[in-house]
Amino acid sequence: MNQQEIKEKLKGALQAAIKDEFKSNSEILMISLCTTDGFHIHSERTDAFDLEETKMSAMSSTLFSLSKACAEIQKGNTLNIATVETENTHFFFLKTDILNLNCVLSFAVHSKLSLAQGRFHAKRLSEKLGNLPKEVIPG
Amino acid sequence: MNEQYLKLAIVGQVGAGKTTLIKTLSQIDPLQTEAKASQDIGKEFTTVGIDYGRINLEEDLAVGLYGVPGQSRFSFIWDTVSKGLWGLVFLVKYDPQAHYEELKEFLAFFLTKDKNVACLVGLTHSENIDQKNLIKAFDTLQSLMSSHKMNVPVFPVDPRSKDSSRLILNTINTLGVREA
Numbered sequence A: 001m002n003q004q005e006i007k008e009k010l011k012g013a014l015q016a017a018i019k020d021e022f023k024s025n026s027e028i029l030m031i032s033l034c035t036t037d038g039f040h041i042h043s044e045r046t047d048a049f050d051l052e053e054t055k056m057s058a059m060s061s062t063l064f065s066l067s068k069a070c071a072e073i074q075k076g077n078t079l080n081i082a083t084v085e086t087e088n089t090h091f092f093f094l095k096t097d098i099l100n101l102n103c104v105l106s107f108a109v110h111s112k113l114s115l116a117q118g119r120f121h122a123k124r125l126s127e128k129l130g131n132l133p134k135e136v137i138p139g
Numbered sequence B: 001m002n003e004q005y006l007k008l009a010i011v012g013q014v015g016a017g018k019t020t021l022i023k024t025l026s027q028i029d030p031l032q033t034e035a036k037a038s039q040d041i042g043k044e045f046t047t048v049g050i051d052y053g054r055i056n057l058e059e060d061l062a063v064g065l066y067g068v069p070g071q072s073r074f075s076f077i078w079d080t081v082s083k084g085l086w087g088l089v090f091l092v093k094y095d096p097q098a099h100y101e102e103l104k105e106f107l108a109f110f111l112t113k114d115k116n117v118a119c120l121v122g123l124t125h126s127e128n129i130d131q132k133n134l135i136k137a138f139d140t141l142q143s144l145m146s147s148h149k150m151n152v153p154v155f156p157v158d159p160r161s162k163d164s165s166r167l168i169l170n171t172i173n174t175l176g177v178r179e180a
Protein backbone atom coordinates (compact mmCIF):
# COMPACT_ATOMS: atom_id res chain seq x y z
CA MET A 1 0.00 0.00 0.00
CA ASN A 2 1.25 3.48 -0.75
CA GLN A 3 0.83 6.48 1.53
CA GLN A 4 -2.36 7.61 -0.14
CA GLU A 5 -3.96 4.18 0.11
CA ILE A 6 -3.03 3.93 3.78
CA LYS A 7 -4.51 7.34 4.40
CA GLU A 8 -7.76 6.43 2.65
CA LYS A 9 -8.00 3.15 4.49
CA LEU A 10 -7.37 4.80 7.84
CA LYS A 11 -9.93 7.46 7.11
CA GLY A 12 -12.49 4.80 6.21
CA ALA A 13 -11.76 2.93 9.43
CA LEU A 14 -12.09 6.12 11.51
CA GLN A 15 -15.43 6.92 9.91
CA ALA A 16 -16.71 3.39 10.44
CA ALA A 17 -15.67 3.36 14.10
CA ILE A 18 -17.35 6.69 14.75
CA LYS A 19 -20.50 5.59 12.94
CA ASP A 20 -20.65 2.30 14.90
CA GLU A 21 -20.29 4.07 18.23
CA PHE A 22 -22.91 6.63 17.26
CA LYS A 23 -25.40 3.91 16.33
CA SER A 24 -24.65 1.83 19.43
CA ASN A 25 -26.67 4.01 21.80
CA SER A 26 -29.58 6.30 21.03
CA GLU A 27 -28.52 8.67 23.82
CA ILE A 28 -25.38 9.57 21.90
CA LEU A 29 -26.30 12.83 20.18
CA MET A 30 -23.17 13.90 18.38
CA ILE A 31 -19.65 12.69 17.71
CA SER A 32 -17.16 14.79 15.85
CA LEU A 33 -13.47 14.33 15.15
CA CYS A 34 -11.25 17.22 14.14
CA THR A 35 -7.58 18.13 14.28
CA THR A 36 -6.39 20.22 17.24
CA ASP A 37 -5.98 23.14 14.84
CA GLY A 38 -9.64 22.90 13.98
CA PHE A 39 -10.00 21.00 10.70
CA HIS A 40 -12.98 18.71 10.39
CA ILE A 41 -12.40 14.98 9.82
CA HIS A 42 -15.73 13.23 10.41
CA SER A 43 -18.99 13.79 12.28
CA GLU A 44 -22.17 11.97 13.14
CA ARG A 45 -25.07 13.79 14.72
CA THR A 46 -28.77 13.69 15.42
CA ASP A 47 -31.04 16.26 13.82
CA ALA A 48 -31.06 18.22 17.07
CA PHE A 49 -27.48 19.22 16.32
CA ASP A 50 -28.04 21.61 13.49
CA LEU A 51 -24.48 22.74 13.27
CA GLU A 52 -22.05 23.55 10.53
CA GLU A 53 -19.21 21.01 10.71
CA THR A 54 -16.37 23.45 10.21
CA LYS A 55 -17.74 25.65 12.97
CA MET A 56 -18.09 22.71 15.34
CA SER A 57 -14.47 21.81 14.60
CA ALA A 58 -13.25 25.36 15.17
CA MET A 59 -15.16 25.54 18.45
CA SER A 60 -13.87 22.15 19.60
CA SER A 61 -10.27 23.10 18.98
CA THR A 62 -10.69 26.45 20.69
CA LEU A 63 -12.49 25.03 23.68
CA PHE A 64 -9.97 22.26 24.04
CA SER A 65 -7.00 24.60 23.83
CA LEU A 66 -8.50 27.05 26.33
CA SER A 67 -9.29 24.21 28.72
CA LYS A 68 -5.75 22.97 28.32
CA ALA A 69 -4.37 26.41 29.15
CA CYS A 70 -6.68 26.51 32.16
CA ALA A 71 -5.56 23.06 33.35
CA GLU A 72 -1.94 24.06 33.04
CA ILE A 73 -2.32 27.03 35.38
CA GLN A 74 -1.49 24.46 38.01
CA LYS A 75 2.08 23.28 37.56
CA GLY A 76 2.44 19.77 36.20
CA ASN A 77 -1.24 19.48 35.34
CA THR A 78 -2.26 18.19 31.94
CA LEU A 79 -5.72 18.08 30.42
CA ASN A 80 -7.43 14.77 29.77
CA ILE A 81 -11.03 15.68 29.08
CA ALA A 82 -12.90 18.98 28.98
CA THR A 83 -16.54 18.63 30.02
CA VAL A 84 -19.47 20.92 29.33
CA GLU A 85 -22.75 20.27 31.13
CA THR A 86 -26.12 21.61 30.16
CA GLU A 87 -29.54 20.64 31.42
CA ASN A 88 -30.09 18.26 28.52
CA THR A 89 -26.64 17.37 27.29
CA HIS A 90 -23.17 16.43 28.45
CA PHE A 91 -20.32 17.31 26.10
CA PHE A 92 -16.86 15.76 26.33
CA PHE A 93 -13.79 16.97 24.48
CA LEU A 94 -10.91 14.50 24.45
CA LYS A 95 -7.38 14.64 23.21
CA THR A 96 -7.06 11.84 20.65
CA ASP A 97 -3.82 11.23 18.81
CA ILE A 98 -3.98 9.24 15.61
CA LEU A 99 -0.42 8.44 14.64
CA ASN A 100 1.24 11.87 14.58
CA LEU A 101 -1.98 13.74 13.91
CA ASN A 102 -3.19 15.53 17.05
CA CYS A 103 -6.98 15.46 17.19
CA VAL A 104 -9.87 16.42 19.41
CA LEU A 105 -12.83 14.08 19.75
CA SER A 106 -16.08 15.85 20.64
CA PHE A 107 -18.76 13.66 22.11
CA ALA A 108 -22.25 14.69 23.21
CA VAL A 109 -24.73 12.51 25.09
CA HIS A 110 -28.21 13.12 26.41
CA SER A 111 -28.17 13.85 30.14
CA LYS A 112 -30.25 10.71 30.68
CA LEU A 113 -26.82 9.11 30.64
CA SER A 114 -24.81 10.02 33.71
CA LEU A 115 -21.56 11.95 33.35
CA ALA A 116 -19.67 8.77 34.15
CA GLN A 117 -21.52 6.75 31.51
CA GLY A 118 -21.04 9.45 28.89
CA ARG A 119 -17.36 9.75 29.71
CA PHE A 120 -16.97 5.98 29.51
CA HIS A 121 -18.36 5.90 25.96
CA ALA A 122 -16.28 8.88 24.89
CA LYS A 123 -13.04 7.51 26.34
CA ARG A 124 -13.60 4.10 24.85
CA LEU A 125 -14.06 5.56 21.40
CA SER A 126 -11.06 7.86 21.79
CA GLU A 127 -8.86 4.87 22.69
CA LYS A 128 -10.27 2.87 19.83
CA LEU A 129 -9.53 5.63 17.32
CA GLY A 130 -6.01 6.01 18.69
CA ASN A 131 -5.38 2.29 18.21
CA LEU A 132 -6.83 2.06 14.70
CA PRO A 133 -3.54 2.69 12.85
CA LYS A 134 -2.09 -0.46 14.44
CA GLU A 135 -5.00 -2.49 13.11
CA VAL A 136 -5.24 -0.89 9.69
CA ILE A 137 -1.64 -0.36 8.67
CA PRO A 138 0.33 -3.49 7.86
CA GLY A 139 3.66 -4.11 9.55
CA MET B 1 -8.19 53.97 43.26
CA ASN B 2 -10.37 52.83 40.40
CA GLU B 3 -8.45 51.06 37.72
CA GLN B 4 -9.69 51.51 34.19
CA TYR B 5 -9.58 48.55 31.88
CA LEU B 6 -9.69 48.84 28.09
CA LYS B 7 -10.00 46.18 25.45
CA LEU B 8 -7.73 46.10 22.42
CA ALA B 9 -8.28 43.46 19.74
CA ILE B 10 -5.56 42.35 17.38
CA VAL B 11 -6.87 40.61 14.31
CA GLY B 12 -5.19 39.42 11.17
CA GLN B 13 -4.47 36.53 8.88
CA VAL B 14 -2.45 33.41 9.71
CA GLY B 15 1.16 34.29 10.41
CA ALA B 16 0.62 38.06 10.48
CA GLY B 17 2.24 38.26 13.92
CA LYS B 18 -0.65 38.60 16.38
CA THR B 19 0.71 36.14 18.93
CA THR B 20 4.16 37.70 18.62
CA LEU B 21 2.80 41.23 19.16
CA ILE B 22 0.95 40.20 22.31
CA LYS B 23 3.97 38.34 23.64
CA THR B 24 6.13 41.40 23.00
CA LEU B 25 3.74 43.85 24.66
CA SER B 26 2.30 41.86 27.55
CA GLN B 27 3.49 42.47 31.08
CA ILE B 28 1.92 39.24 32.27
CA ASP B 29 2.66 35.74 31.09
CA PRO B 30 0.30 35.67 28.09
CA LEU B 31 -2.41 33.11 27.53
CA GLN B 32 -1.59 31.28 24.33
CA THR B 33 -3.64 28.62 22.61
CA GLU B 34 -1.31 27.27 19.99
CA ALA B 35 -1.93 23.96 18.25
CA LYS B 36 0.31 22.06 15.90
CA ALA B 37 -0.65 22.98 12.35
CA SER B 38 -2.01 19.99 10.45
CA GLN B 39 -1.64 21.76 7.11
CA ASP B 40 1.26 23.58 5.58
CA ILE B 41 0.90 27.19 6.65
CA GLY B 42 4.58 27.96 6.64
CA LYS B 43 5.04 27.47 10.38
CA GLU B 44 4.68 24.76 12.98
CA PHE B 45 2.06 26.23 15.32
CA THR B 46 -1.06 28.29 14.92
CA THR B 47 -3.44 29.95 17.34
CA VAL B 48 -6.76 28.15 17.65
CA GLY B 49 -8.34 30.06 20.46
CA ILE B 50 -7.44 33.38 21.74
CA ASP B 51 -4.25 35.09 22.78
CA TYR B 52 -4.49 37.22 25.86
CA GLY B 53 -2.01 39.60 27.38
CA ARG B 54 -2.17 42.69 29.51
CA ILE B 55 -0.22 45.89 29.76
CA ASN B 56 -0.50 48.93 31.99
CA LEU B 57 -0.41 52.13 29.97
CA GLU B 58 -0.57 54.23 33.10
CA GLU B 59 -0.60 53.33 36.76
CA ASP B 60 -4.38 53.03 36.84
CA LEU B 61 -5.01 52.18 33.22
CA ALA B 62 -4.73 48.61 32.00
CA VAL B 63 -5.18 47.40 28.45
CA GLY B 64 -6.30 43.84 27.76
CA LEU B 65 -4.76 42.55 24.54
CA TYR B 66 -6.94 40.06 22.68
CA GLY B 67 -5.50 38.19 19.72
CA VAL B 68 -8.06 36.64 17.44
CA PRO B 69 -7.51 34.03 14.73
CA GLY B 70 -8.09 35.30 11.27
CA GLN B 71 -9.87 32.41 9.56
CA SER B 72 -13.59 33.03 9.28
CA ARG B 73 -14.40 29.63 10.78
CA PHE B 74 -13.29 31.20 14.06
CA SER B 75 -15.75 34.05 13.69
CA PHE B 76 -17.58 32.98 16.85
CA ILE B 77 -14.56 34.36 18.72
CA TRP B 78 -14.74 37.60 16.76
CA ASP B 79 -18.26 37.98 18.14
CA THR B 80 -17.09 37.78 21.73
CA VAL B 81 -14.05 39.95 21.31
CA SER B 82 -15.73 42.67 19.26
CA LYS B 83 -17.93 43.72 22.16
CA GLY B 84 -16.87 46.80 24.11
CA LEU B 85 -13.72 47.46 22.16
CA TRP B 86 -11.54 50.48 22.75
CA GLY B 87 -9.10 49.78 19.93
CA LEU B 88 -8.62 47.50 16.99
CA VAL B 89 -5.36 46.65 15.28
CA PHE B 90 -5.45 44.95 11.90
CA LEU B 91 -2.20 43.16 11.29
CA VAL B 92 -1.55 42.54 7.64
CA LYS B 93 1.32 40.44 6.37
CA TYR B 94 3.08 42.10 3.45
CA ASP B 95 1.99 40.48 0.21
CA PRO B 96 3.71 41.42 -3.05
CA GLN B 97 0.57 40.37 -4.91
CA ALA B 98 -1.45 42.74 -2.75
CA HIS B 99 -4.17 40.23 -2.07
CA TYR B 100 -5.65 41.63 1.08
CA GLU B 101 -8.90 39.68 0.82
CA GLU B 102 -9.01 38.60 4.44
CA LEU B 103 -8.72 42.18 5.58
CA LYS B 104 -11.91 42.97 3.70
CA GLU B 105 -13.69 40.22 5.57
CA PHE B 106 -12.60 41.55 8.97
CA LEU B 107 -13.38 45.11 8.02
CA ALA B 108 -16.89 44.17 7.04
CA PHE B 109 -17.34 42.35 10.30
CA PHE B 110 -15.71 44.65 12.83
CA LEU B 111 -16.55 48.01 11.42
CA THR B 112 -20.25 47.46 11.33
CA LYS B 113 -20.05 46.97 15.10
CA ASP B 114 -18.84 50.29 16.36
CA LYS B 115 -17.51 53.22 14.42
CA ASN B 116 -15.97 54.83 17.51
CA VAL B 117 -13.30 52.22 17.96
CA ALA B 118 -9.75 53.47 17.39
CA CYS B 119 -8.27 51.55 14.45
CA LEU B 120 -5.03 51.16 12.66
CA VAL B 121 -3.44 48.86 10.15
CA GLY B 122 0.02 47.47 10.83
CA LEU B 123 1.93 46.03 7.92
CA THR B 124 4.17 43.22 9.17
CA HIS B 125 6.93 41.21 7.49
CA SER B 126 7.81 44.43 5.75
CA GLU B 127 11.24 45.24 7.19
CA ASN B 128 13.11 44.26 4.05
CA ILE B 129 10.73 45.72 1.48
CA ASP B 130 12.04 48.57 -0.63
CA GLN B 131 10.49 52.01 -0.40
CA LYS B 132 8.68 51.80 -3.73
CA ASN B 133 6.85 48.57 -2.91
CA LEU B 134 6.14 49.73 0.61
CA ILE B 135 4.42 52.84 -0.68
CA LYS B 136 2.46 50.72 -3.13
CA ALA B 137 1.28 48.48 -0.30
CA PHE B 138 0.29 51.49 1.82
CA ASP B 139 -1.70 52.92 -1.08
CA THR B 140 -3.55 49.65 -1.61
CA LEU B 141 -4.36 49.33 2.08
CA GLN B 142 -5.33 52.96 2.43
CA SER B 143 -7.75 52.78 -0.48
CA LEU B 144 -9.18 49.55 0.89
CA MET B 145 -9.85 51.33 4.17
CA SER B 146 -11.29 54.36 2.39
CA SER B 147 -13.69 52.13 0.49
CA HIS B 148 -15.00 51.17 3.93
CA LYS B 149 -15.22 54.85 4.79
CA MET B 150 -12.32 54.49 7.20
CA ASN B 151 -9.53 56.95 7.41
CA VAL B 152 -7.04 55.12 9.56
CA PRO B 153 -3.27 55.17 9.82
CA VAL B 154 -1.33 52.44 8.06
CA PHE B 155 2.25 51.85 9.07
CA PRO B 156 4.93 49.19 9.11
CA VAL B 157 5.35 47.25 12.30
CA ASP B 158 7.65 44.50 13.42
CA PRO B 159 5.86 42.64 16.24
CA ARG B 160 9.15 41.12 17.32
CA SER B 161 10.44 44.53 18.31
CA LYS B 162 9.38 46.20 21.55
CA ASP B 163 9.74 49.75 20.22
CA SER B 164 7.80 49.02 17.07
CA SER B 165 5.04 47.29 19.02
CA ARG B 166 4.83 50.12 21.57
CA LEU B 167 4.34 52.56 18.71
CA ILE B 168 1.18 50.71 17.73
CA LEU B 169 -0.14 50.89 21.26
CA ASN B 170 0.74 54.57 21.67
CA THR B 171 -0.98 55.44 18.41
CA ILE B 172 -4.17 53.67 19.46
CA ASN B 173 -3.88 55.52 22.76
CA THR B 174 -3.86 58.90 21.03
CA LEU B 175 -6.76 57.92 18.77
CA GLY B 176 -8.85 56.10 21.35
CA VAL B 177 -11.78 57.50 23.26
CA ARG B 178 -11.87 56.84 26.97
CA GLU B 179 -15.01 57.06 28.93
CA ALA B 180 -14.77 59.42 31.88
Ligand SMILES: Nc1nc2c(ncn2[C@@H]2O[C@H](COP(=O)(O)OP(=O)(O)OP(=O)(O)O)[C@@H](O)[C@H]2O)c(=O)[nH]1
Pocket (backbone or CB within 6 Å): B012, B013, B014, B015, B016, B017, B018, B019, B020, B021, B043, B045, B046, B047, B048, B069, B070, B123, B124, B125, B126, B127, B157, B158, B159, B160
Ligand atom coordinates in the same frame (compact mmCIF):
# COMPACT_ATOMS: atom_id res chain seq x y z
N1 LIG C 1 10.46 38.84 9.58
C1 LIG C 1 9.38 39.06 10.30
N2 LIG C 1 8.86 38.04 11.00
C2 LIG C 1 7.75 38.27 11.72
C3 LIG C 1 7.12 39.54 11.76
N3 LIG C 1 6.03 39.44 12.54
C4 LIG C 1 5.97 38.17 12.97
N4 LIG C 1 7.01 37.45 12.48
C5 LIG C 1 7.27 36.02 12.67
O1 LIG C 1 6.25 35.33 11.98
C6 LIG C 1 5.91 34.13 12.66
C7 LIG C 1 4.41 34.03 12.86
O2 LIG C 1 3.99 34.94 13.83
P1 LIG C 1 2.76 34.64 14.83
O3 LIG C 1 2.83 35.70 15.87
O4 LIG C 1 2.74 33.24 15.26
O5 LIG C 1 1.53 34.88 13.86
P2 LIG C 1 -0.02 34.86 14.21
O6 LIG C 1 -0.62 36.06 13.59
O7 LIG C 1 -0.24 34.69 15.67
O8 LIG C 1 -0.51 33.56 13.40
P3 LIG C 1 -1.74 32.58 13.66
O9 LIG C 1 -1.88 32.36 15.12
O10 LIG C 1 -1.38 31.30 12.96
O11 LIG C 1 -2.94 33.20 13.04
C8 LIG C 1 6.72 34.12 13.94
O12 LIG C 1 7.80 33.27 13.74
C9 LIG C 1 7.17 35.56 14.10
O13 LIG C 1 8.41 35.65 14.74
C10 LIG C 1 7.73 40.61 11.00
O14 LIG C 1 7.26 41.76 10.96
N5 LIG C 1 8.84 40.31 10.30
Ligand SMILES: [Mg+2]
Pocket (backbone or CB within 6 Å): B018, B019, B020, B046, B047, B051, B067
Ligand atom coordinates in the same frame (compact mmCIF):
# COMPACT_ATOMS: atom_id res chain seq x y z
MG1 LIG D 1 -1.18 33.27 16.71
